[in-house]
Amino acid sequence: MTEPSDDAIHNSPSEPTGREEPEKTPIRDLLVSAAFELFTEHGYDGTTIDDIVRRAGVGRRSFFRYFPTKEEVVFPDHERALAEMVGYLEEGAQDPDPVGRACGAARLVMRMYAENAEFSVKRYALTRKVAALKAHETSVVRRYERALASYLRRRFATLQDGDLRAYTVAASVVAAHNYGLRAWLSSGAGSDANIVVHQALDLVHRTWGNTAETMIVVARTDTPVWQIVQQLEGIQSSTTGY
Numbered sequence: 001m002t003e004p005s006d007d008a009i010h011n012s013p014s015e016p017t018g019r020e021e022p023e024k025t026p027i028r029d030l031l032v033s034a035a036f037e038l039f040t041e042h043g044y045d046g047t048t049i050d051d052i053v054r055r056a057g058v059g060r061r062s063f064f065r066y067f068p069t070k071e072e073v074v075f076p077d078h079e080r081a082l083a084e085m086v087g088y089l090e091e092g093a094q095d096p097d098p099v100g101r102a103c104g105a106a107r108l109v110m111r112m113y114a115e116n117a118e119f120s121v122k123r124y125a126l127t128r129k130v131a132a133l134k135a136h137e138t139s140v141v142r143r144y145e146r147a148l149a150s151y152l153r154r155r156f157a158t159l160q161d162g163d164l165r166a167y168t169v170a171a172s173v174v175a176a177h178n179y180g181l182r183a184w185l186s187s188g189a190g191s192d193a194n195i196v197v198h199q200a201l202d203l204v205h206r207t208w209g210n211t212a213e214t215m216i217v218v219a220r221t222d223t224p225v226w227q228i229v230q231q232l233e234g235i236q237s238s239t240t241g242y
Helices: 006-011 027-042 049-056 060-066 078-091 098-115 117-129 131-155 162-186 193-208 225-240
Strands: none
Touching: 027 049, 027 060, 027 117, 049 060, 078 098, 078 131, 098 117, 098 131, 098 162, 098 193, 117 131, 117 162, 131 162, 162 193
16 A cells, blocks of 8 residues: 555545534644754754654655755745745836835845744744854845845946946845844844834935936036036936937
8 A cells, every 4th residue: 555645644535524624734834843843852953854744744755845955944934035025126127216125125024034023033043053054044145135136236237336336235235134133033023023124224225225426517607507508418418328
């Protein structure tokens, strides 16, 4: 006989009872919950994937259906958050305030952490202890930063320092977000998750939000206004090619 699949176990019909049965917990959530229970009891290194699936009551194949590695089970929501961020940035392709848009994207990621504050605090404590998880978290942060930089490069393409500005702003947004996030997590997430992050991101926006180039024109005080306007139009034509 073959072993029934996990889906069969969790979705098999039951005898009618006259009342509505509670919904089954999704397998993905069972795995995350089981993993963190075991990490608390035995430590991250002392827990195997087999331990996790046994505690969750599912088959080993189910783990790899949702998580390619043991590290991934600690960060189950980052793929969704990254996809939401990219979508939000793409929707802002014509946003007149690209730096503000980048800061808004970082706030989306913060919202993901705040949705399950208890879990986020547990993950933060675990990540600080386990070098492999810290390295994995760093790789995740780099993906967020690359997504921001890619968006800003497109938006700053006409500026002379566009690439430099894009990467600098992206790094600043990520640093500001992480500063606020870690302050919130280290406090036990007892306060409003957005306050410190908003303050940090507002600083980035005030610093980098004005992407227009500054032009200084020197003229005699008795120069007619029409001549100054003509001079400005000539400068603009030479820089834009129109």
